[in-house]
Amino acid sequence: MAEEEPSYIDYEAFLDPAFSATSFANTLVLATNNPSDTPLDLSTPLSRVLFDVQEIDTHIDTLTTKSALPLLQHTSAQTESSARILQQVESQVASLTESYRTLEKEVIERYETAEQVRLTAERLVQTVKLGRAVARCLMLGRQLEVRVSEIGGVGGAKKEDHRAMVRSADTLLALRQIFAASGPGQEGEGLDKINVVNTLRSELVNPVERSIASRAQQVVREFSMSSLLASGGPSAASTFAQTEETRARTTSALLTLYLLSPTKGITTLEAFRPTLLLDALEDYLQTALKSSLASLARSLATLPSLDRTLLEVSARCQNIVALETLLESVKPPAHPFLSSSPKSAKPTSSNFLQPLLNALDTSSLASYFWRSLASALSRKVQEIMQRGGVSARTMRSNKERVREAIRECVNRGSQVPGGKGKGVPVGGWEREAAVMVGAVIGQVR
Numbered sequence: 001m002a003e004e005e006p007s008y009i010d011y012e013a014f015l016d017p018a019f020s021a022t023s024f025a026n027t028l029v030l031a032t033n034n035p036s037d038t039p040l041d042l043s044t045p046l047s048r049v050l051f052d053v054q055e056i057d058t059h060i061d062t063l064t065t066k067s068a069l070p071l072l073q074h075t076s077a078q079t080e081s082s083a084r085i086l087q088q089v090e091s092q093v094a095s096l097t098e099s100y101r102t103l104e105k106e107v108i109e110r111y112e113t114a115e116q117v118r119l120t121a122e123r124l125v126q127t128v129k130l131g132r133a134v135a136r137c138l139m140l141g142r143q144l145e146v147r148v149s150e151i152g153g154v155g156g157a158k159k160e161d162h163r164a165m166v167r168s169a170d171t172l173l174a175l176r177q178i179f180a181a182s183g184p185g186q187e188g189e190g191l192d193k194i195n196v197v198n199t200l201r202s203e204l205v206n207p208v209e210r211s212i213a214s215r216a217q218q219v220v221r222e223f224s225m226s227s228l229l230a231s232g233g234p235s236a237a238s239t240f241a242q243t244e245e246t247r248a249r250t251t252s253a254l255l256t257l258y259l260l261s262p263t264k265g266i267t268t269l270e271a272f273r274p275t276l277l278l279d280a281l282e283d284y285l286q287t288a289l290k291s292s293l294a295s296l297a298r299s300l301a302t303l304p305s306l307d308r309t310l311l312e313v314s315a316r317c318q319n320i321v322a323l324e325t326l327l328e329s330v331k332p333p334a335h336p337f338l339s340s341s342p343k344s345a346k347p348t349s350s351n352f353l354q355p356l357l358n359a360l361d362t363s364s365l366a367s368y369f370w371r372s373l374a375s376a377l378s379r380k381v382q383e384i385m386q387r388g389g390v391s392a393r394t395m396r397s398n399k400e401r402v403r404e405a406i407r408e409c410v411n412r413g414s415q416v417p418g419g420k421g422k423g424v425p426v427g428g429w430e431r432e433a434a435v436m437v438g439a440v441i442g443q444v445r
Contacts, residue, residue, distance in 0.1 A: 008051055008329055016081075130190050134197055137178060141200045144171045148208055151215070162219070162252040165212055166333075169259040172209050173336055175201075213260050215274055219253035220280040221287065226417045228316035230313055250323075251278075251330055255350055263337045272338050274355065281356050284323070285365070288316040289372055296373075297380040300440065301391040303398055310409040317369050317413030324365040327353035366414045370432035374439035381443040395444050403441050407433045 013019065032044040050350040064071070071247040150164035179201065191197045225246055227239070245424070254277060261274040292313045299309035328350045349355050362368040385392050395402065 006411065009055060014230065014316050027192065042437050047284070055271055056320050059307040063273070073144060079340055126190075129187075130194070132186050132189055132289075133223055134194055137191065137200060138173065138177050140171055140178075141204055144168060144175070144204065145209055147171055148212070150213075160249075161248040165216055165256040166259070168208070168212050169256045172205065173259055179337055180377055202344070208259060212256060216253035217276075217280045217283075220257070220284055221248050223323055224315075225316040225322040226320060228417075230317040250326060254327070254330055255333055258332060258352070259335065263335070265339065269335070269338045269340050272335070277352065278359050280357060281323075281327075282359070285360075285424050287368065288320060289369065289376070292373055292374050293380065297378060297384075300381060300402075301384050302397065303394050306402065306405060310405055313373075314409050314413030317410075317418045318366050320369050321414060321416050324353060327351060327356060329439055334383075366429070367432055370410055370414075370429075370436055374435045377436075378439040378443060381440050385443055397445055399441055405439055406436050410436050 013024075027049060028045040029040065029042065032048070033040045084371040087425045147164050147168040150161050151168070152160045152164075178188045178193065181193065183189065223246065225243055256279040257280055258274045261272075263272065266272050295309045295312060299306040328351050331350060334350065356365070357363065360368050362371075381395075384395065410429050414432065
């Protein structure tokens with residue numbers, strides 16, 4: 001193609017990105033007029049613009065005429081290429097559409113069906129799991145009823161089976177464990193929404209737990225092994241049998257109270273404090289102390305009854321010593337809620353005695369009994385002496401007899417019933433005897 005003819009039109013000015021039609025028109029008007037002329041001649045710049053437009057139009061026609069064939073060929077090639085591309089694209093789209101339909105039929109529809117089956121199976125598993133948990137609760141509830149009926153004893157025709165208290169406590173712990181496992185995925189999840197389980201819990205489990213704990217506490221309150229006040233008759237064999245029965249019955253009560261003690265928020269044996277057990281034992285000691293204090297205060301005011309009262313106090317202390325020996329021989333049972341922490345430096349108690357001694361801050365229950373009794377008795381003797389009268393005069397005139405009677409009471413009461421007692425020989429309680437004598441005789445002036 002021949003080179004393009006030169007043109008007087010300044011194409012570069014029109015193609016400049018900064019071109020402004022307003023500035024161009026202003027320049028053209030000023031170039032064809034004198035700014036001071038009035039009016040301005042606009043026909044000349046307008047003719048110039050129209051001529052330029054006509055020139056450009058002519059140039060376009062010339063270029064189009066000269067390049068018509070290449071343009072048609074290029075357009076035809078572009079059209080054919082577009083048709084081929086469209087044909088290929090339509091073929092691919094049709095293939096993709098067919099593939100999607102196959103995928104939808106073989107995968108998506110099957111997935112939707114499988115998802116429904118999965119959801120159904122998952123809910124069935126949850127239902128079965130919940131049903132098993134309910135069935136286990138009901139089974140344990142029935143087992144609890146049977147074991148409670150085996151206890152027998154008071155108000156029942158059959159003989160008391162005290163070991164059934166421990167078995168009942170084990171069943172209660174199993175139920176408590178299920179009720180506590182209420183988190184997501186745990187055995188007891190959703191049980192709180194089942195009416196039969198809530199009924200079981202409110203009408204059987206909770207009342208039975210309170211009843212068994214009360215029964216065990218009653219056994220501890222009634223613990224007695226001293227024969228100092230026994231009168232006349234049982235043979236040695238029957239006495240031994242009764243003693244062993246009392247020990248076994250009290251052991252069952254202690255184990256029951258240990259197992260039923262609250263464990264909320266506690267997972268290690270080192271942090272566990274068997275509150276039901278310790279409270280029952282402390283109540284037993286406090287009852288013995290209060291009874292001894294009241295009877296001693298009355299007898300010191302009327303000395304003829306003192307010997308009998310001191311015998312009763314010795315019997316109470318002997319029971320406490322016997323209880324101490326029993327507590328030392330009973331080891332804590334395995335607890336399903338508690339485990340020993342390997343990182344803990346605090347040793348676990350090997351028997352039931354140590355936690356009680358720690359709670360009372362003493363090394364011996366007999367020593368605790370005599371010292372606590374002496375501390376409270378001192379004030380009672382002061383009141384007797386301050387009132388004066390026959391009681392005060394009798395106390396002053398019988399100081400030595402009272403002294404020896406109290407000393408003998410301490411030594412006698414500090415021994416295990418029927419034995420020498422924990423390796424402490426008779427007369428080995430001088431400090432406790434001195435404290436008791438000082439509490440009484442020390443106030444007599």
